[in-house]
Amino acid sequence: MADDLLLELTRRYLEPHRHYHGIEHIADMLHQGGRVGLDEGQVMAVWFHDAIYDARSKTNESDSAVLARARLLAIGWSHPDATRVHDIVLATRDHQPTVSGSDLVLDLDLMSLAVPWPRFTHNTERIRAEYPHVADADFAAGRAAFFTRMLQRERLFYTPWGAQFEAPARNNIARALGR
Numbered sequence: 001m002a003d004d005l006l007l008e009l010t011r012r013y014l015e016p017h018r019h020y021h022g023i024e025h026i027a028d029m030l031h032q033g034g035r036v037g038l039d040e041g042q043v044m045a046v047w048f049h050d051a052i053y054d055a056r057s058k059t060n061e062s063d064s065a066v067l068a069r070a071r072l073l074a075i076g077w078s079h080p081d082a083t084r085v086h087d088i089v090l091a092t093r094d095h096q097p098t099v100s101g102s103d104l105v106l107d108l109d110l111m112s113l114a115v116p117w118p119r120f121t122h123n124t125e126r127i128r129a130e131y132p133h134v135a136d137a138d139f140a141a142g143r144a145a146f147f148t149r150m151l152q153r154e155r156l157f158y159t160p161w162g163a164q165f166e167a168p169a170r171n172n173i174a175r176a177l178g179r
Contacts, residue, residue, distance in 0.1 A: 002075045005075060009047050009048070012052070017055070019127070019130050020126035020129075025112070026047060026050070029111075036159075039101060041084050041088065041101060042104060045068070045088035046105060048071075049064060049089050049105065052064045055131045061089060065085075065089040068086050069082045084099060084100070084101070091105070092105070092106065092109055097158050104159050104161070106157075107158060110165070111157075111162070111165050113172055114164075117175065120176070124176070127143075150173055151170065157169070
């Protein structure tokens with residue numbers, strides 16, 4: 001990764017409005033991803049998946065994907081490789097694997113759902129802090145709707161490595177919903 005690009009991405013993840021979707025989230029994903037063997041495109045998708053993050057926007061993932069492709073092409077990546085990163089970043093919008101390698105990046109992104117309960121609740125507080133413009137009742141309703149959709153899915157995790165997180169994540173989500 002070009003030094004200027006790494007600096008730009010690090011600055012983005014250190015923006016003051018980020019409480020959960022910041023550098024710690026990326027570091028956690030990269031650390032775990034290093035243990036399971038991310039390829040270069042997956043590493044870049046991790047770096048770019050939340051590069052643009054505005055809690056008021058509905059286009060963060062697509063904006064981040066466009067940024068990824070543009071920045072990677074600018075530093076000499078081939079069009080197919082930059083487009084793969086773009087597509088993996090887009091897959092984080094609905095958390096459905098759509099391109100080779102997106103399954104592992106999605107598992108890394110959602111592994112925080114399976115952390116021990118105190119950390120899970122702390123993460124919820126950090127995410128809540130990113131939405132000061134949303135009333136408490138509306139935030140709770142949105143979070144409940146998201147968690148309900150997640151529980152309705154056949155699978156939350158797609159790789160053999162990610163399978164270890166399925167039960168703890170479902171338990172945390174159910175507990176958060178009061179079930």
